[in-house]
Amino acid sequence: MATTFNMLPEDCVSTIISLTSPPDACRIMHASASLRSAAESENVWSRFLPSDLPRILTRSHTQLQFSSRKNLYFQLCDSILIDEGIRSFSLNKVSGKKCCILSARALTISLSNEPNHWTWTTNSTSRFQEVIELKTISNIEIEGRINTEDLSPNTTYGAYLIIKVSDHAFGLDSIPSEISVSKGECSATNTAYLCPLDEKKKHFGSLFFTNRTQMMEKRVVHGEGRRPSKREDGWMEVELGEFFVGENSEDVKMNLMEVKGHQLKGGLIIEGIELRPTN
Template identity: 45%
Template structure:
């Protein structure tokens, strides 16, 4: 069978490979020298790149790379800053789907320009030139917006708040949850409760509690046990809101933390605005000590 394919013109093989995936093209390049030559061609990798890539480069700057494959790999490994450095664009390395991150400057942050509550500073390993430092607020409200028209169609997306705790410490988040939401214009709104304290999830996994000694049990001792369910005060929400669904931050490959705000499916039929929110406005306690880099929107891996 392979020999029959090798007898085909290279352009024909390249056209066939262009209907596969980036991962499949790389695997098929190992079949033979003919396949390798076809799999390296611009005709194949041009199909894997977004059709509006020229527009994205216009919003950023041009890249001089030897081939379309090199361009694809570059966009998978290194985010492209666009819109005056306030957003970034990247490709998912597995399927080539579009990924965006909205910088803190591209978000709507209540009192974000008031130094008493928020400061703007640089961070060595941040993607953008500025991040927002939460000094101290009692009203936490962050919102970001993106249009589905710029995203890949027929794709399930997740939105994630990307942040870091201040090395000097955080306060007000250890026992206080925040409400996060995803709202599609003219569609549904999903809400859930999350914690921004990464250590809380680890503390709740195992707690040290006293065990009472009985008459014949000898002295008291301490043991690690599973904690009781955490009571959720936001019972009015109707999505992902029981204690077992509470989300906690996870460390990313770049060293920052992220917590999922929700998910939405982009069918690609209509261009709709998606609004993502992070709120804690009900409790009234003061909180601070976070660096907010932005909100990332990327494809989710669908489990079989």
């Protein structure tokens, strides 16, 4: 392949490489010294960057210093803060698709400014300046919104609530919360718990609160009862649902609602909601 490419002008080779993917360009770069220059060219990596890059950079809250488009691409893969630091933007390293995290400050959380119910605090493992921790409340309502112009077209996205559960948490696994993702007239609803499954606690609860739990669960829509899963960054995530981004700009709404069961709960820490390609 290298011999064939060497017979072509470098700008022609770079155009061909730009029609592949970032991993392919990196493999070509390391596979052939003669093709390195073409694979590292501005032409190649400009094609891998979002078409609305100038708009993204004007929203950046992170100081960026880059010597090339390739360097900028990998900086964006590591994520930057945008919109005065309440959102995180990044690129998927493999596909170059856009990813976004709405921080807790970018969400609508019922009674979030009531100090008796919630407290805004810092967390050393969070990418954001603030996270929010639940002190005590009987009904949780969380909503996030994003316009699809901030995401990549012709792509299926998943929405994930990023959380932690403190050591003194209580009431988070009594009944599942209702979750939904809506775009236009399309809406998908499910259920999820805000705590990992604890078999010992589940057994204890079944001995003393079975009837009460069953009564509360009748108020919840039918769903899978999803559980949080661990993330590489040390947090946990709950999948809220999926949606497809087409060519047109549309608003997407993501919700989590714990129905009124008069069950006090506390100890939930929320970092935000992540939107990322499912593939």
